[in-house]
Amino acid sequence: MNDNSLTIAFTVDRTPDQAFAAITNVRGWWSGEIDGLTDELGAEFTYRYQDLHRSTQRITELIPGRRVAWHIVDGHLSFVDDTTEWTGTDITFDIVPTGDGTEVRFTHVGLAPDYECFERCSSAWGFYIATSLRSLINDGSGQPNPKEEDAS
Structure with missing residues (x-):
């Protein structure tokens, strides 16, 4: 991590193409409501989780x-x-091939430690990237939060 970014990296025993397919399957690893294409250059998709977070990604x-x-x-x-x-x-x-698999290096550029959301956001990213996305790549099943109507 540098002073203006959060970086999380992990290695999996899968190919770079398998990692790429999982990353672009955003609904498979990130919780909340996602509208729009997540696998097309230039596309925009929106993400919303309850009333806590809404964002549009290009x-x-x-x-x-x-x-x-x-x-x-x-x-x-x-x-x-x-x-x-x-x-x-x-x-x-x-996504970088390694001798025994693939390294995935996630970076949120501009998510600086002096941001008020840094602690909560870095903790959430830690789960969604290092646990949920990693699981989706390894096992074909991510761990996004259950939908509100499915939660008990």
């Missing part, structure tokens, strides 16, 4: 087996004073 890079990047066009976080902390930030997934 897919700015889509290189099969190598890289996925999103630009946060608009964001609203209801649990912090500056509700637009995510607006203008970027999210990247770098």
Whole structure:
């Protein structure tokens, strides 16, 4: 992690193409309501989780087996004073073949430690990336939160 970004990396025993397919299947690993295409260059998709988080991501890079990047066009976080902390930030997934699998390196560029949301956001990203996405790549089943109507 550098001073202006959050980075989470892990290695899986899968191919770069399998990692890429899982990353672009956003509904398979990230909770909440997702509207729009998540696997087409230039497309925008919206993410909403209850009344806590709403954001619009534009897919700015889509290189099969190598890289996925999103630009946060608009964001609203209801649990912090500056509700637009995510607006203008970027999210990247770098996919690198290794000797025994594939490294996935997630970076939320612009999510700085001095942001009010940093602790909560980095904790949530830690779960969605290192646990849910990793599980989707490894086992074909992510661990997004249950939908509100499914939660007990």
